[in-house]
Amino acid sequence: MGTLEARHISGDITREVACSLHAGDQVLYSGIVYTARDAAHKRLVEALDAGEDTPIDIDGTIIYYAGPAPAKPGYPIGPVGPTSSYRMDPYAPRLLDLGQRAMIGKGARSQEVIDAVGRNEAIYFAAIGGAAALIAQSVKSADVVAYDDLGTEAIRRLEVADMPITVAIDCHGGNIYETGPAEYLASRG
């Protein structure tokens, strides 16, 4: 089990940073994350298949699996919680091998994704599903940078400050969706 006290991390999630994180660690992240979900992933991979440039540089990015609600006047973004990550499993290993450093989503991942996290010393964070209004408070700015026609599924560049996330799958094989429930059950004796 990771530490309950949150660790502040900002900027790039380097291999060194990723390797220092363990499943269950609470993190408050500040920096740039890009939203992309089903439709945007499909297009990114189609661009790669066609040998075209992707509209965002995959190398070094943090991708947040999310599609926000519309922003009310005066807000940078509407509520923006994570969507279920498993739907991006068919795409994630390829993007991780191209240098994507972190994923933020919710829920369990395929063995292929877990393996890709390990070999790339990357990281998979979970945000709390359904806590969309709370998470939106950490978003300071949001700009559509690609696939505007996809509406909520467009790729947005978010500047976040102290975004509350939890290490779900680390590059050492730790997986909160296995160890969290197991440790709770063991604690009852």
Added chain:
Amino acid sequence: MRTIQASDITDTVCDLCIRANCVMNDGLLDALRQAREDESWPVAKATLGCMLENAAIAEREMVPICQDTGAACVFVELGQDVHIESGSLVDAINAGVALGYTQGYLRKSMVADPLRRVNTDDNTPALITVDVVDGDGLKITLAPKGAGSENMGQLKMLKPADGIEGVRTFVLDAVRHAGPNPCPPIIVGVGVGGNFDHVASLAKRALLRPVGVHNPDPFYAQLEDELLAAINEFGTGPAGFGGATTVLAVNVEQAPTHIACLPVAVNINCHVARHEEAML
């Protein structure tokens, strides 16, 4: 014969869309507060605290609790002595959904075609179920349903010989398989009986029941209690991070069926289990 204006239906549906998505209902709030009180596992307690804080922010700022403001599932009980004037029932409901999702800054999540997938940009069409009932009332229940939980639903045509044990095993396997994906703590709707399509509808309708209300038949109420206890033994916990609170309620609805059939369906709702109703 009573006359109801289509525009009144539109206005009502619009209000229901906004209220259901932005204000967590009291029964659910109470259940989450009680769960936080009862949780001994620190991560689970903290996660439930975040969920409650999130609901408070949403209500204060009138923004949706969850960005997935769902497909607009609408259940109508239409009195047979009602006449709807100046428009059709279905058009009036869809106009209300389009208005509510636009005015309320709710996410538009419907695509017009399941394979060609172009967003309709106003969250229509609503998924409408109409029951004609006695009297001259018109009751509308709006239940926005997010996909994280909806995608974890399952249906199976069991054999009568499988009996209650078969139903129990199917439900527990479906919820175990869902794991952290449907945003626990969840509400589990179970349909038993009817036929292939009817049983799915039973499971969905089971989710409309307020948290804490049992099936009036003690036989099924006991099954609900047993399933709830068994699911909470999984240890999945809030957000799947581990803990005692995996399910807040299991609601079973049963219906008559064929001598050769034992249909069972599971429809799961997340911890933002939304439903609001209005009587016209």
